[in-house]
Amino acid sequence: MTIQNQTEKIVMGEIKSGRVKLRSKYLFLVEKFGLGSALILTVLLAILFFNLVLFYLKSSDNLGYLSFGNGGIFAFLQSFPYLLVISFIILIFIAGFIIKMTDFAYKKPFGYVAVGLVSFVLLCGGILTFTNIAERIEMESYNPRMTGRFMKPFLRGGLGERAGGVAGRVVKIQDDYILIQTPNNLIKLFTTKIDESFRKKLQPGMFIMAIGQNTKDGFEVRQIRIVSEQENQMVRHGVHRRFGNFINR
């Protein structure tokens, strides 16, 4: 008997005996639907995370530290939204992997598909900045609900304490220090190295950013500048949440 005849006999024997069965069509439908849903969810999350990265950069103190020049780089790196950016990159990779697994894109060079995917995500993420979704997510991250707890680690970096920088609202101006409210605490900024004329410009209620060094008693300021509330929205929200909207309350 030739290999061919034997193959037909053995395979058909397995099928007729019922040992080899057709896998249910619903199984394939579920698989297809699952992959499609996973792809859509991943792309949506990538868009959302890119939008949150933009929101973070725009509304936290992170980019502000760069305005201090080289001295601000350390504080910038400390406050950079690593978790958000890494999650965004991972989501893009997962979406690319799912696309590779599915049938619809293999006819086109994967490079083009990848560029298309990234462009789509960046464009949609950019468009989302015209909405208040990111701000609502930031608000939600303070809630004890599950979604809030999930998002908190991603945005917490915008409010954390940094060794080389600080941002907050001025509440008291003394001869040798300024007391400010940050989203975490009241901090004394030691301003002996700061020009007296600048200190005179300061008023309680103003928002400031400074670079220098965190010490046991407070923060030794090297450079300081006044910022508008709009520049540091995340810090402002954090301060308001912790201390309220009114100074000395």
Added chain:
Amino acid sequence: MTLDQFTDEQLIVEVRENDKEKYAEIIRRYQLKLSHYLRKFIKNSDELEDVLQEVFIRTYRNLYAFDVNKKFSAWIYRIAHNQAINHIKKNNKGSISLDEHEWEIVDEKMDLKKEVDVGLAKIRVGKGIASLKDKYREPLILYFFEQKSYDEISDILRVPTSTVGTLIKRGKEALKEFLENK
């Protein structure tokens, strides 16, 4: 309507919905072609038979995954290809043996340099193809020995059609280099 008049895709619909015994016709249509294709990867005839059976069983099990608007031939070759790759991963690959007909195809299509000793050249071409990287070897085999079009190879290997052309061109260059240096 006799079985001969059914297209592969119509037969699959029949097998899925009405008559599983019609799958025997699919086996008859593809067993020689696939056996021929798999022989490029598997030299041992017992192993070849096992892999061939596994290909038909896998194909049957997954018939509902096949989109009847596409070409069945490319789909079943894809399954055979995956099985062959799995087999190669488990076993060491050896040289490829070419029969008379295949040698003519290689000689004619690849424009290899003339050899005085054709028998020796056949062995060397077989060894040359076996020595190629998988990414070049697979499209070369499908194009030259299985007579598949670029589009079908694209479906089988899941790579863009333009890439198929590039891989075949580079595969030919690598094979020529192998033959010139040996």
